[in-house]
Amino acid sequence: MTTPGRQMHLGVFVLGTGNHIAGWRYPGAAQSFEDLSVVQEIARIAERGKFDLIFLGDNLATEPGMHPSFAARFEPLTMLAALAATTTHVGLGATSSTTYNEPYNVARAFASLDHLSHGRAAWNAVTSSGGKAAENFGRIHPEHDARYEVAEEFVDVVRGLWDCWDDGAVVRNLETGQYIDPAKVRTLDHKGRFFQVKGPLPTSRTPQGQPIILQAGSSGPGLALAARTADVVFAVVQDLEEAKAGYVALKSRMPAFGRHGDEIAVLPGVMPVVGRTEAEAREKLNTLQGFVNTTNALSMLSSRLGQDVSRFPPDDLVTELPLPDSSHGFARAMLAKALRDRMTWRDLFNLTGAARGHWVICGTPETIADTLQQWFEERACDGFNILPAYFPGAFDDFVDMVVPILQERGLYRREYAGTTLRDHLGLARPRSRLFAS
Amino acid sequence: MTTPGRQMHLGVFVLGTGNHIAGWRYPGAAQSFEDLSVVQEIARIAERGKFDLIFLGDNLATEPGMHPSFAARFEPLTMLAALAATTTHVGLGATSSTTYNEPYNVARAFASLDHLSHGRAAWNAVTSSGGKAAENFGRIHPEHDARYEVAEEFVDVVRGLWDCWDDGAVVRNLETGQYIDPAKVRTLDHKGRFFQVKGPLPTSRTPQGQPIILQAGSSGPGLALAARTADVVFAVVQDLEEAKAGYVALKSRMPAFGRHGDEIAVLPGVMPVVGRTEAEAREKLNTLQGFVNTTNALSMLSSRLGQDVSRFPPDDLVTELPLPDSSHGFARAMLAKALRDRMTWRDLFNLTGAARGHWVICGTPETIADTLQQWFEERACDGFNILPAYFPGAFDDFVDMVVPILQERGLYRREYAGTTLRDHLGLARPRSRLFAS
Ligand SMILES: Cc1cc2nc3c(=O)[nH]c(=O)nc-3n(C[C@H](O)[C@H](O)[C@H](O)COP(=O)(O)O)c2cc1C
Ligand SMILES: Cc1cc2nc3c(=O)[nH]c(=O)nc-3n(C[C@H](O)[C@H](O)[C@H](O)COP(=O)(O)O)c2cc1C
Secondary structure (H helix, E strand, O other): OOOOOOOOEEEEEOOOOOOOOOHHHOOOOOOOOOOHHHHHHHHHHHHHOOOOEEEEOOOOOOOOOOOHHHHOOOOHHHHHHHHHOOOOOOEEEEEEEOOOOOHHHHHHHHHHHHHHOOOOEEEEEEOOOOOHHHHHOOOOOOOHHHHHHHHHHHHHHHHHHHOOEOOOOEOOOOOOOOOEOHHHEOOOOEEOOOOEEOOOOOOOOEOOEOOEEEEOOOOHHHHHHHHHHOOEEEEOOOOHHHHHHHHHHHHHOOHHHOOOHHHOEEEEEEEEEEOOOHHHHHHHHHHHHHOOOHHHHHHHHHHHHOOOOOOOOOOOEOOOOOOOOOOOHHHHHHHHHHHHOOOEHHHHHHHHHHHOOOEEEEEOHHHHHHHHHHHHHOOOOOEEEEOOOOOOHHHHHHHHHHHHHHHHOOOOOOOOOOOOHHHHHOOOOOOOOOOOO | OOOOOOOOEEEEEOOOOOOOOOHHHOOOOOOOOOOHHHHHHHHHHHHHOOOOEEEEOOOOOOOOOOOHHHHOOOOHHHHHHHHHOOOOOOEEEEEEEOOOOOHHHHHHHHHHHHHHOOOOEEEEEEOOOOOHHHHHOOOOOOOHHHHHHHHHHHHHHHHHHHOOEOOOOEOOOOOOOOOEOHHHEOOOOEEOOOOEEOOOOOOOOEOOEOOEEEEOOOOHHHHHHHHHHOOEEEEOOOOHHHHHHHHHHHHHHOHHHOOOHHHOEEEEEEEEEEOOOHHHHHHHHHHHHHOOOHHHHHHHHHHHHOOOOOOOOOOOEOOOOOOOOOOOHHHHHHHHHHHHOOOEHHHHHHHHHHHOOOEEEEEOHHHHHHHHHHHHHOOOOOEEEEOOOOOOHHHHHHHHHHHHHHHHOOOOOOOOOOOOHHHHHOOOOOOOOOOOO
């Protein structure tokens, strides 16, 4: 047992039908992402495992053939708000697009969630890579780099709005009848290239001061936005050495923005398939893979790679492929892995069906804990974003079998030390910059 | 005791610091609209009183001198979602603007709330009369009638999106692996004057089929929108005969849209101040009025009338006043009452401070029940939107003293007959119009 030192952070990627594309078919698995009791159960397990946060992705378009949890789901902010009322510690993170929203609305919703949850809100700022969303908003989808230019300003406006109220502005003086001290509320008066936003929000300074910002982009502009603004970064990994290089690359960008590397927690996505024996784990994964439907998996791989891959004979080896602008971290990590491991197209689309391009580890609680410990200690990451293949069973397995080993080894908290997500991440509550002087 | 027949509907207008501008100063009153436990308590009282719905207003701008509950508050959809997790029957209604939102986002949030709450979501479609919101969205505030033109199309798009999934589209066939039947999901392909929205939503058909639509506009275009699309209409009243005329006027517009008058429940706002004796009730109201701060009340009246009224000597009688385009139901009802009752400007701004222009009734449980019964039976309304002066006490008073009398008289349910808001309102669950043929 190591002496307690640097501590891992853990998040869970919540999808009602499981992260595996066919997870809902696993015996005993939940089969809906539109059932509050399912996500409440996931949140309960997360709190039992002392997780830092639960995370909900989002996109603004759907097709019936998609991953079941993407096809029919709750809207993330309403769902997290419902969970705020039935949980006490776990952080609540959701995706909102900087391309298809107004900063005032996003700032307000997350400020409200931060109040509702007593300081547990986190916003995953994404630029919406798909492009299909445009058709639901009567818009033309902007180019990759243009989306990030908007995102940079968008995040600043949101943070500025969060700063418009100073602590202590709501005085509620029963004697004088003064409710708010007007000297502690300011307008933002933002006039930028893309947005003009006066402010303030109709929401006082939130428990965390600033809700947490998550980021998951891996292009140059994506990493720049993360290095400047994010508190937590989700990474896509398939290989230890690549992950270490990515970790250093991100953290070394931070000093240019006056930040220290410790101010971002890098959490790669990983799907753990846990068995009491190696054979049992392998058997579970085989069962899951046996449920994968070729059409679905092919269409997910095509969308991840940004091009139709059904033209390749499934049993041919994967070859080098030009990746279009719309591709992202998944495409690069998966293609590199396929070439390295000499995979066929069939292997690759099966892998994508499993964890959507995220890393899959299969083994006993000990071997999985060993791997996570190695990645953490060799600074490939600061913790993990766990993607249970199905719910609740696969998440129970991780929390009940792997987490205790990490705790035993002094790598992970046994109890929450605080109540806010900032507390869990070890980040101080910032003062409003508008009132700091 | 009358035989049970036509039944009243009751809503409650939720504001954390009370509907009275100084309600938070009343001994024992809640003092925050950013405290989940306060609104959870309000929701519990509403369910004890078998209320049809709780309702949250909203606007998209703030100033520290505003009504405390308007100045610092939760965002309505996140707040209702939190309440969805801790209530079982009461309807959950919130305002979203058709001027400062995208129909796709609004449709989705209310669809999500309808799933989370198992069929209790209601959307109050407003056009945002203030104009201040424009500055938070880098926009010019559109004119009154132009806002309603947008609203007409906006509501249609939202309803169209709610219709894109047929019942039974989510098949979850464990044998075949088919999750969704693609024949039961359609695009909307809306191409209108203001919006182009392809659809579908990533949310299956909701428990209510269509969430309930609330409307509160009282101009010509406002009434037209309500007559065509609303299930519940909030009215502003000060006088029985005027209310009866307004009720007939709205319902008589409905046949032109192929609708029957019973398909809308008209609920005027009323602030009941209940005492065990007339003297006690009067004393309560005086205490509340004694807390009103002249500046706040003047600025609320000015905003209600759409012009600065501080120029009038407070003890002069109110005189006829030209009302600008931006004024609305409140202005007309209040000015008429002031002229009728020969009020001074001071009387009028005190009245506005009390219930923001809504009707105030003060008396014993019996006299209040008598008045509500008379209004209901003479078809001035189909029920009431209750505005407790402060929480929880003034709402407890109404639920524990007045509701039992209404029940005793056979005017109001003793138990919920169903679980959805549609059930409470006696409205059938519609089939999707996209699949009806
Ligand atoms: C764990 C994880 C979660 C993500 N969640 C979302 C999401 O919810 N919605 C979305 O549009 N994109 C999501 N993405 C995609 C990224 O945010 C980003 O948009 C994409 O990688 C393209 O950006 P890039 O070009 O900078 O790599 C996610 C990525 C990762 C790794
Ligand atoms: C009970 C009630 C609640 C209302 N709630 C809101 C609200 O939350 N937000 C808002 O912008 N307007 C609200 N209004 C204003 C109306 O929806 C409407 O915008 C206003 O009356 C102007 O429309 P009109 O010109 O058709 O009368 C409310 C009105 C009433 C009577």
